[in-house]
Amino acid sequence: MTIVRPRIVIVGGGFGGMSAAKALKRIDADITLIDRTNYHLFQPMLYQVATASLAPSDITAPIRYILRNHKNVTVLLAEVNGIDVNRKVVSVDIPAREIPYDFLILAPGSRHSYFGHTEWEEFAPGLKAVEDASEVRRRFLLAFERAEKAADLEDREANLTFIIVGGGPTGVELSGALPPIAREALYRDFRHIDTRKTRVILLEGGPVILPSFPQELRDVALKSLEEIGVDVRTNSVVTEVNEDGVRIGDERILSRTVFWAAGNEASPLGKMLGVPLDRAGRVLVTDDLSIPGHEEVFVAGDLAHVIRKDGRLVPGVAPAANQEGVTAAKNVIRILRRQPTRPFRYFNKGDLAVIGRSRAIADFGKVRFGGRIAWLLWLFVHIMYLVGFRNRVTVFIEWAYNYFTYQRGVRLITNAERRRPAAPLP
Amino acid sequence: MTIVRPRIVIVGGGFGGMSAAKALKRIDADITLIDRTNYHLFQPMLYQVATASLAPSDITAPIRYILRNHKNVTVLLAEVNGIDVNRKVVSVDIPAREIPYDFLILAPGSRHSYFGHTEWEEFAPGLKAVEDASEVRRRFLLAFERAEKAADLEDREANLTFIIVGGGPTGVELSGALPPIAREALYRDFRHIDTRKTRVILLEGGPVILPSFPQELRDVALKSLEEIGVDVRTNSVVTEVNEDGVRIGDERILSRTVFWAAGNEASPLGKMLGVPLDRAGRVLVTDDLSIPGHEEVFVAGDLAHVIRKDGRLVPGVAPAANQEGVTAAKNVIRILRRQPTRPFRYFNKGDLAVIGRSRAIADFGKVRFGGRIAWLLWLFVHIMYLVGFRNRVTVFIEWAYNYFTYQRGVRLITNAERRRPAAPLP
Structure with a gap:
């Protein structure tokens, strides 16, 4: 296909969508990134907000702010409620309208699942x-x-x-x-x-x-x-x-x-593509992360069902979503340059899980360890990641202070049912 | 009166109630501090939360935490919905019950008023x-x-x-x-x-x-x-x-x-006392901040209508509430020691108002000035005040960082009407 200035729609401002937008920085295109919230969330530390160790603002950054120097990106705060892959349009609410695309990168994430309950x-x-x-x-x-x-x-x-x-x-x-x-x-x-x-x-x-x-x-x-x-x-x-x-x-x-x-279930947007899904609602993408029959539609992150070489599923973690977002973006660029797309290859950077406040486990395939060293590694990786949001030194000071002193301010109970609810506003 | 171990109820965890509780630290008493939120709010910087310059957790601290070493204080998260000054009980919701008192210090604050609209x-x-x-x-x-x-x-x-x-x-x-x-x-x-x-x-x-x-x-x-x-x-x-x-x-x-x-209107709790109120619903207290006919009931903060020597009203500001809370507490102690109570005297520490991000005006009676110096003074006073909440150096670094870089994380829009509302919970 020949497209002078392609219109690219990215759905989702999580890890998949943001890394796709960033990978498209240098191309001449009209990119629209749609999210229903105005911020990118560093989800791996969300449990620390839930347990009153960090404040929401410690692990969020406005999508507009992150992409402020990406002049080819327009950020749209809206909810996607329809996708028509034949007419190549995405429908959004408030104000209701259709956004046409030449390429679609779908990275809407997942919600927890109650298995029918x-x-x-x-x-x-x-x-x-x-x-x-x-x-x-x-x-x-x-x-x-x-x-x-x-x-x-x-x-x-x-x-x-x-x-x-x-x-x-x-x-x-x-x-x-x-x-x-x-x-x-x-x-x-x-x-x-x-x-x-x-x-x-x-x-x-x-x-x-x-x-x-x-x-x-x-x-x-x-x-x-x-x-x-x-x-x-x-x-x-x-x-x-x-x-x-x-x-x-x-x-x-x-x-x-x-x-x-x-448990998790994938975003309901997957169902609108008209292609086969797995049991959890994930899209069975092709090798290059596009969907069968539509080489211009890519899926990244939790919504993508991707199989590794060893037959296991690529996990629903931040590094996987990042890598998929980048691959989808690069394949868009390759199509625009009339080059063949490349298959996605998952590079497992290792798995980490924290236990309590000073232990963790780390799995790098052949190298595996647990305890305080793993926790320090977890800390280092996550703090370095948060750096993109804010200022390196400040984040570290603040995080360390909050963590070791059990920050008091974040122990606030808000939105108690006594308060009047927020007035509905578009 | 002779009371072996007096029961003192304080209503409100704002400036008035907290300073009263602190002033009562050394007496042998059963003090119950009731608030409908679990935190003390540094209200003078609330507009900075409203304008996405600070996070809510920067200007709040749990009431329990502030009073953790006050062994004579029990903190109760509840809403006061009744006061009977004759039976000397305060009624609370969830679970509904009555709390008897020998002394009551009422400092529930005020709400904004729409003048009937x-x-x-x-x-x-x-x-x-x-x-x-x-x-x-x-x-x-x-x-x-x-x-x-x-x-x-x-x-x-x-x-x-x-x-x-x-x-x-x-x-x-x-x-x-x-x-x-x-x-x-x-x-x-x-x-x-x-x-x-x-x-x-x-x-x-x-x-x-x-x-x-x-x-x-x-x-x-x-x-x-x-x-x-x-x-x-x-x-x-x-x-x-x-x-x-x-x-x-x-x-x-x-x-x-x-x-x-x-505009402001005082807490509706004032009406339950059965004593004269002013037009804004404030209680016309006596010289020692007690109410007419009940020397054991004191009012502090925005709910108290207190006249200065020059005939003007004591303003509804944090220093006034603090001073009134301390006076009320000291008068409780004086009654317990069979000493006469003392009248309240407002010490005006000066008035400050910020304009924009680097100007302010300061009024100390004879000394009056505006501009950057006034702003630096405002900054010093408020940062020093926040110190009680958290750690001196950290607060300053964080505040300065947030203020001068327009902290990004706090620009998050939450509780959009799309999200399910918080489930009702007691």
């Missing part, structure tokens, strides 16, 4: 967006307030019991972060309760936690979690979640605070 | 609580997003016009903070609009802005505001506020974003 969401919020983290933080902090006011022992214990459903990295990081805060940051704040008696229970339906890690690291993680005081229960499939806690078959666990980290 | 609140949010500031910030940032998407010139201009109603310190600080951010922080972020064309209009119903300041400083403030680009209109009584803007008699000003800083 959407009624559980009210009792067990997940952790994907900033609002989710604020909600988790609110419930976490309110539980202690309710325990302090509790009329009887059962009510008090139910309020001091926190259940995390799902033993993947998010569940492990969230459950590991709660006990130190309860014990070290909060215990002098209350008069009627001993926050050191907080119970944190991590429920995993399968036989092991962190199934994507090798056995030896899973053992390290399990041991570390148990040392922190997390009650890890595998083979525990949750069969009910309600205001009183959870049910696992015949067993009931009383808890007023349940968090959900058990 | 509560229907205006939806179109013109005020600025008292953290949630207000988040809402103002959301509307401020969304206006540029809508302007970027606007279909015609009129819609674009209406979205780039911001109206602040009320020429007191809050209105002046808010209106002065908007133009620099629009011009310096945002102008490279957009493609279809020139944010430097943002109009900010400050409407004051009376003949002058900052009526509590002397004429010479009002002139300095007015000149500074006009230099920044604020369109200051005095003698402009707003007669209607709706989604299209405001009406001043026959004149209409089109604007999609109106903020309210025009």
Whole structure:
């Protein structure tokens, strides 16, 4: 095809979409990046916002700000509610209109999934967006307030019991972060309760936690979690979640605070492409990340179902989304230059998971280790990553200060139901 | 009266209530401090949260944390919905119960007032609580997003016009903070609009802005505001506020974003005391800040109507609330020691108001000045005050960094109406 000044639409301002926009910086094109929020979120540290260790503003940056020097990019704050790959248009809300494209890079991410039990969401919020983290933080902090006011022992214990459903990295990081805060940051704040008696229970339906890690690291993680005081229960499939806690078959666990980290489902935008999806709603992309029958439509990030050479799925992590975004962008450039596209190759930079406040596990294939060294590595990698958002030295000072002193300001409970809700505004 | 271990209830965790609790540290008593939020708010810098210069967590600290070493204080997160001064009980919600007291110190603060036009609140949010500031910030940032998407010139201009109603310190600080951010922080972020064309209009119903300041400083403030680009209109009584803007008699000003800083009304708790109130709902306290007929009930902060020696009202500012809280607490101690109470004397530490990002005016009675020196003084006083919240050096570094670089992270728009609302939780 011959296109003088191509129109490229990127859906999503997460890792996939942002890396695609950046990789397209030098080409002569009209790029529109659409997101329903005005910020890029550094999702790997979202659990720290949820546990009142960092503020939302510590891990977000406005998409417009990040792309302010990308003169070929127009940022649009809107929700995509339709894609027509035959007419080559994307539909957005407020104001409702269609945006035509010559190339589409789709990177809308995923949401947590309740496996059909959407009624559980009210009792067990997940952790994907900033609002989710604020909600988790609110419930976490309110539980202690309710325990302090509790009329009887059962009510008090139910309020001091926190259940995390799902033993993947998010569940492990969230459950590991709660006990130190309860014990070290909060215990002098209350008069009627001993926050050191907080119970944190991590429920995993399968036989092991962190199934994507090798056995030896899973053992390290399990041991570390148990040392922190997390009650890890595998083979525990949750069969009910309600205001009183959870049910696992015949067993009931009383808890007023349940968090959900058990599964993801891809963005519903995948369904609009008219191509085959996997069970989780991910698009079965071709080798070069385009969709079958439409070489001008690419998918990156959590929405893409991509198989590695060894047959395993590329994981839904930030480095994978970044790499896919770059490959999609480069393939757009190659098509414009009448060159053949190139297949995507996942480069696994290694997997890291934090346990508590000073341990982690690191898997680099042949090199595997756990403990404080892994935690320092995690810290280094994440702090360096955050650097792109803000100022290197300041981020480090601030982060270190907040982390080691249990920053007090972020322990605020906002949006309590007493306040009037935000007025609807376009 | 003879009370072995007195029960003291303090309502409000603002400046009045917190200073009272601190002044009671060494007495043998059961003190209950009740607030409906879990944090103390440094309200003088709230407008900086509203204008995306600071994050909410920069100017808040958990009440429990501040009072963690006050072993005679129990903090209760609850809303007070009744006071019976004859039975000496305070009623709270969730769980509903009555808390008996021997002494009551009432410092619940105030809310902004729409002079009977509560229907205006939806179109013109005020600025008292953290949630207000988040809402103002959301509307401020969304206006540029809508302007970027606007279909015609009129819609674009209406979205780039911001109206602040009320020429007191809050209105002046808010209106002065908007133009620099629009011009310096945002102008490279957009493609279809020139944010430097943002109009900010400050409407004051009376003949002058900052009526509590002397004429010479009002002139300095007015000149500074006009230099920044604020369109200051005095003698402009707003007669209607709706989604299209405001009406001043026959004149209409089109604007999609109106903020309210025009008046305060005291907490409705004052009405429950059964004693005379002033027009704004403030309690006409006696010399020692107790209420007529009940020497065991004290009022401090915005709810107290206190007259200075020169006949003027003690202003609703943080230093006044602090001083009143301390006096109320000391008078409680004096009654317990069978000593006569002492009358309250307001010590005016001076008045400061910021204009824009590098000017201020300072009024110390005989010494009056404006400009950069006044701004540096304002900065010093406020930073030193914030010190109690966090760590001296960190606060300063962070604040300076955020202020001079226009911190990007805080420019996040959250709680958009698209997100599911927070589930109701006690």
